[in-house]
Amino acid sequence: MKPILIVDDEVAIAQLIAMTLARMGYTCQMAFDGLKAAELLEKNEYDLVLLDIMLPGADGYELIDFIRPTGIPVIFISAKTTVADRVKGLHLGACDYIVKPFAPEELLARVENVLRLSGRGQALLQAGDVTVDVGTRQVKKAGQEVALTPTEYHLLLVLLHNKNIALYRDTLYERVWGRDAELDTRTLDIHIHRLRKKLGWQQMIRTIPRVGYRLEETS
Amino acid sequence: MKLAPKLVLTILLLLGVLLAAGGGWLTKTDFERNFEQARTQNTLAHRRDTYSLQNGLLAKAGSGEITSQEVADYGSSLGLYVGQEQGGFAVYQDEQVMYSSLPAALGQEAACQAIEAGEEALLLRKAGQNSYMLMASPVQAAGKQYWLVSAYDVTNLFRAREEKFRELFRLELAALALAGTAAALAVSWMIRPLKKLEKASRAVAAGDYTLSTATKSRDEVGALSRSFDAMTATVRDKVDQMEDTILRQKQFVSAFTHELKTPMTSILGYSDLLRSGEMNPEDQRQAVQYIHREALRLETLSGKLMQLMGLVEQEELTLEPVRLVLVLRDTAASLPELAPMLDIRCDPSLTVMADRDLLADLVRNLVINAARAQPKDGRVHITAGRTEEGVALRVADRGRGIPEADLSHITEPFYMVDKSRARAQNGSGMGLALCARIARLHGSELRFTSRLGQGTVVELILREGEE
Amino acid sequence: MKQNLFTAAAFLAAFAFLALALAAPLPLMEQSDQELYTQVMTRQLADDGRSAQARSNEFARQLYDRDQLLRVKNYAGAILQTTTAEIEAAAPYRLYDFLQQLDFWSSENQAELEQQISQAQRWETISDSVGFSAWRVYTMWEDAEWAELEWELSAQDRLVRLRMMTEQEYTWEDLEHMMDEYLAATGLEEIDDWQAVDVAPQFYVAEGITATLRARYSPGAKLYLYANYVDGVLALGVCPLEQEELAQFGASLMEE
Numbered sequence: 001m002k003p004i005l006i007v008d009d010e011v012a013i014a015q016l017i018a019m020t021l022a023r024m025g026y027t028c029q030m031a032f033d034g035l036k037a038a039e040l041l042e043k044n045e046y047d048l049v050l051l052d053i054m055l056p057g058a059d060g061y062e063l064i065d066f067i068r069p070t071g072i073p074v075i076f077i078s079a080k081t082t083v084a085d086r087v088k089g090l091h092l093g094a095c096d097y098i099v100k101p102f103a104p105e106e107l108l109a110r111v112e113n114v115l116r117l118s119g120r121g122q123a124l125l126q127a128g129d130v131t132v133d134v135g136t137r138q139v140k141k142a143g144q145e146v147a148l149t150p151t152e153y154h155l156l157l158v159l160l161h162n163k164n165i166a167l168y169r170d171t172l173y174e175r176v177w178g179r180d181a182e183l184d185t186r187t188l189d190i191h192i193h194r195l196r197k198k199l200g201w202q203q204m205i206r207t208i209p210r211v212g213y214r215l216e217e218t219s
Numbered sequence: 220m221k222l223a224p225k226l227v228l229t230i231l232l233l234l235g236v237l238l239a240a241g242g243g244w245l246t247k248t249d250f251e252r253n254f255e256q257a258r259t260q261n262t263l264a265h266r267r268d269t270y271s272l273q274n275g276l277l278a279k280a281g282s283g284e285i286t287s288q289e290v291a292d293y294g295s296s297l298g299l300y301v302g303q304e305q306g307g308f309a310v311y312q313d314e315q316v317m318y319s320s321l322p323a324a325l326g327q328e329a330a331c332q333a334i335e336a337g338e339e340a341l342l343l344r345k346a347g348q349n350s351y352m353l354m355a356s357p358v359q360a361a362g363k364q365y366w367l368v369s370a371y372d373v374t375n376l377f378r379a380r381e382e383k384f385r386e387l388f389r390l391e392l393a394a395l396a397l398a399g400t401a402a403a404l405a406v407s408w409m410i411r412p413l414k415k416l417e418k419a420s421r422a423v424a425a426g427d428y429t430l431s432t433a434t435k436s437r438d439e440v441g442a443l444s445r446s447f448d449a450m451t452a453t454v455r456d457k458v459d460q461m462e463d464t465i466l467r468q469k470q471f472v473s474a475f476t477h478e479l480k481t482p483m484t485s486i487l488g489y490s491d492l493l494r495s496g497e498m499n500p501e502d503q504r505q506a507v508q509y510i511h512r513e514a515l516r517l518e519t520l521s522g523k524l525m526q527l528m529g530l531v532e533q534e535e536l537t538l539e540p541v542r543l544v545l546v547l548r549d550t551a552a553s554l555p556e557l558a559p560m561l562d563i564r565c566d567p568s569l570t571v572m573a574d575r576d577l578l579a580d581l582v583r584n585l586v587i588n589a590a591r592a593q594p595k596d597g598r599v600h601i602t603a604g605r606t607e608e609g610v611a612l613r614v615a616d617r618g619r620g621i622p623e624a625d626l627s628h629i630t631e632p633f634y635m636v637d638k639s640r641a642r643a644q645n646g647s648g649m650g651l652a653l654c655a656r657i658a659r660l661h662g663s664e665l666r667f668t669s670r671l672g673q674g675t676v677v678e679l680i681l682r683e684g685e686e
Numbered sequence: 687m688k689q690n691l692f693t694a695a696a697f698l699a700a701f702a703f704l705a706l707a708l709a710a711p712l713p714l715m716e717q718s719d720q721e722l723y724t725q726v727m728t729r730q731l732a733d734d735g736r737s738a739q740a741r742s743n744e745f746a747r748q749l750y751d752r753d754q755l756l757r758v759k760n761y762a763g764a765i766l767q768t769t770t771a772e773i774e775a776a777a778p779y780r781l782y783d784f785l786q787q788l789d790f791w792s793s794e795n796q797a798e799l800e801q802q803i804s805q806a807q808r809w810e811t812i813s814d815s816v817g818f819s820a821w822r823v824y825t826m827w828e829d830a831e832w833a834e835l836e837w838e839l840s841a842q843d844r845l846v847r848l849r850m851m852t853e854q855e856y857t858w859e860d861l862e863h864m865m866d867e868y869l870a871a872t873g874l875e876e877i878d879d880w881q882a883v884d885v886a887p888q889f890y891v892a893e894g895i896t897a898t899l900r901a902r903y904s905p906g907a908k909l910y911l912y913a914n915y916v917d918g919v920l921a922l923g924v925c926p927l928e929q930e931e932l933a934q935f936g937a938s939l940m941e942e
Contacts, residue, residue: 009638012485012509019492019502056638079480101484104491166497175495211497224693228700235704243711250715262729267755267815270748274817274841341727354729377719384711391708 002045003027004111007037007063008052008077013100017050017077020104021111023162034058038066046072048115053078053089061092068093073118075110077102105175108161125160127217130199132160139199146198151176155191159205159215169212222413223406230402231395238391246387250380254373257352258341261371265354268308272367276360287317290365294318306351310358311366321370322346329353330368349374412440416447428455474633478520478648482513523649527632527656530577536660538572540684543603543610549579550586557590557599565603571610571681573661578681581657584650585614585677591641592618592675609663609680617674626667630655737906739877745844746874746907752816753926777811777821778803781837784845787871790864798852802835817841838923844872847923856920861900861913864922869911874924879906884938887916905929 004026008014011032018028029044031037034057041049049067051074053060064074076089079100089097095114098107116135125132129142137153139146148156155176158167173188192213196202206214275293294310295318309319309330321330324346333342333355342353351370358365412432419430428451432444489506492498498506544567551558571578582601589599594616602613621629625636633648635641641648651665658665658679669675740746778800785791785799806823813819820838838846845868856864869875883901895917902911910927914920932938 010481010485012513013481013488015505015509016485016488016492019506020488079477079484100480101487104488162496165495168494168496171495208497214496221689221693224696228696231704232700235700235707239704239707239710242708243714246711246715247718258727258729263755265729266751270751270755270816274815277817277841336726339729341729343722343725343727345723350723380715384715388708392705395704 001026002047003029004048004050005029005031005037005040005044005046006050007031007034007055007060008050009033009055010052013052013077016104017107020107023165024108024112025163026111034060034063037063041067041070041072048072048111048118049074050111051076051094053080053085061088064092064094073114075114125157127160127163127215128201128204130201132156141199148195148198152191152195152198156195156199159195159213163215163217166208166214167212172212223403223410226406226410227399227402230406231399234398235391235395238394242384242387242391246380246384249383250376253376253379257371257373257376261352261369261373262341262354264371265356265367265369268369269356269358269367272310272365273358273360276358276365287312291318294320306369306371308367308369311355311368312363317365321368322349322351324349325351325353325370329370330355333368334366343373350377409440412436412444416440416444419447419451423451423454428452428458471632474631474648475524478633479517482517482520485513486510486517520649523653526580527649527653530653530656530660533660536574536577538574538661538682538684540570541573541575541578542567543569543571543612543681546573546575546578547582547601547603549575550582553579553583554586557586560590560594560597560599561586562598562600564601569603569605569610570684571612572684573681577657577660581654581679582612582614584654588650589614589616589618589675589677592616592620594618594674605683606680610683612679612681613676615674615676620671620673620675621667621669622671623669626669629667630665735905736908737877737879740904740907740909743873743876743907744842745840745872746877746909748816748818748840749846749909749924749926750907752814752818755816756814777819780839780843781845781848784839784843784871785848788864788867790860790867792854794854795852798854799835799850802833802850806835818846820846845923847921847925849919849921849923851918852920853918854920855896856898856915858898858900861898861915865900865902865911865913868913868922868924872924874904874907874909874911877904877907877909880904880911883910883932885912903927903929903932 004021006014006017006028007030008017009032014030014032018030021028029040029046031040034055036057037049037051037055038058049072051060051063051067053076055063058066060076060078064076067074073095074093075096075098076094077098077100078085078089080086081099086097086099095118096110098110112134125134130146131140132138133140134157139148139153139156155172158172158175169188176191177187192205192207196205201215204216206216208214272293275296276290290310290312294308307320307322309321310317311330311334314331314334316327316330319330325344326346329342329344329346329351330353332344333340333353336342336355338356340354344351344353350373352373353368353370355366355368358367415432419432422428422430431448431451435441489510493503493506544563544565547563547565551561551563554561586599586601596617598616600613600615602615604611621636625634628634629636630651631648632652634651635648655665661679661681663680666678666680667675668678736750740750782796782799785796802825803823806825808824810822810824811819818838818840821836823835825833825835833851834849835851836847836849838848840846869880874880880902881904883903885899885901887897887899897914897916899914899916900912903909904911908926908928909924910932911924913922
């Protein structure tokens, strides 16, 4: 897998994106202006470019013209929210358009999507002997298909996105059931229990006391 | 109904009523005059006839009595040469007709009525198609009393009246028709400007302020027209102004939102990461650092914004005479880390009309900008002196300067010539906007002179004051 | 569209109204005509200022009517156009008849008159439609001078005026007396507003000539009564006169 190029003049945001993607296991490179980005694009190969529109030097619209012939998919990131801007971005050939401020989760999901659609990303998410085909939503354990409820599947994805990171209960619950759902984290425990059973991950999903859960993969 | 027909109708109705009344009155007085004339004439004629009959009878009587036959004979002979003119007369004796050449249609009754009415009376009677004036007078002859009843045909009077009236009627109708046409033409010609006005007002209502009614006439319609044009021009100006303001506001809001989103993205993103799961300490520290920094940035931004908003609401400042050197000292005091860079040259007695705090703020901002430009000599030069325009206050640096293309934009809110550098220095693009506002409240303007690579001078002219 | 229809309708209505308005006098005329046909009007034309007495007095009326009808101001027969006529035997008798009624008419007067008439050389006469007749006789006086004798009578034989040469002498009392009796004889006595009138001779009175002029006026009847004796000529008569015209004769109503 080739790295993902992040182009944004705000260092904080570039690093934020890098940190988010790193959890998924993606490697990233950063460029803080158009010229630097063009330089890097010439030198290296990338699986995806995350492009801010308002850049010093060449702006995003100019850069995408430069990138398109290479066939590398581009996702625009911008604070410009109007429909016109978004449409313009998409018309110019971007695969997707994310609006600031964004939730890292959303970013992850969109990146995954684009990578999958362009055939570059991991088609499969893997942990241990469990594979998840995001496109078909098939979950296989050791080649055998496992039936999961939508909630269980969602929970599984969150765990896979945050391998080896201890996830806080509240956040985990929120991510799966939504912010408005009644706060009864017991359902979380029940679902973890079910996942463990279905996937045989009693050891892989570790309970971290006073914190939450962690999907461990020692590879 | 439209105005033109209304006016024309009113004119016609008034004219018509006047004509009717006038015509009627004319006809009446004319008839009365003719009637009087006829009455006089006929009365005299009757008197003459009376004397003739009397003398005739007397002559006949001589000494003896007069026989009825003689009366009748005399009557007919009298009839021959007393011009009858379609009238006639009769001689009665004790209600007996002795002779009558009265028109048959009149009948005996009319004659008797006349006799009954007496010798001072005059009657008007109708017989068939004709009208007659009847008079009766007594005639004494040979001891007997006879009555002469004369009838005078006055049909002409009535016929003339009728004809005249008919003629008048036709004339009046024609006059009205003519007047109506003339009025219609005149009114519609005079109303033209109103139509133009209506068209123009409709255009204005539709948003087109360019039409003008341009009427030259001096009457009320012309005056209305001119006021209307003036009003349209004012509206046009106001609308342009408002559109301008709205545009600027939109630009401001969009720039502001944009400036807001960037720090928000960082704060939200990093805090989300922090709360989702355990991170390694290095990353954690980095995340918290970023959150804090962006939050600070937001604080500065909102602070400057509040100040600007506060100033925007203020329309006027109360200016007081202030010793300039004191203001500069205030500024220096508020920037301890930059104080060594300051090179202040100001006559201590110089006094200006200003708001001390705001002016200090302005200078402070200018100084910060100058310092950020990284002047080659490491100094920020502040000078103040009298000119023919007033007191000129200058903040100059030999820093990197401002590109010409940016010069006209630098006082726009959120405008940053070099974003990355500005952000790194906690700039928000608001500083100069604030200074520009303060300058305007002092009744003046900031003047920028700059050359890339050489430096920048910012000048402000203030009114001199008296201590 | 509706507005146009409305306007058109309004105009039609207006024209209908106007046509009616213009024709409105017609019924009014009808109405006033009805009145004319039923009422009794007076013949009295202009207010001529005559009193009721004057109007009812036959003689006064005749005099007035002649004045109106003929429009001839017949003062003392000044403008009469007479025609030569045969001597009328009967005519003087009508005069005599009247004069006999007057007290003052003495036999001497009568004789004088008769003599003049008998000596008449030429007669002229005229009569009018109102019934008045006048005679002018050219006669000899004292076998030496031409004299004119004039008189006028109404159809009812009332004397309108007389003018004759006379040797009798008349004082002003005589003349006044004469006027009184004349008024009685003609019936003009009925009219009670006869006023004395101051008269001044309008002609030159030579020395030694007697000129006595007396006159009366009735404003109600508009009649002027005169009796003059000037240089052997006696003139007596009455004529219609407007009050304003008194001044022409040098006459003015005397103060009460």
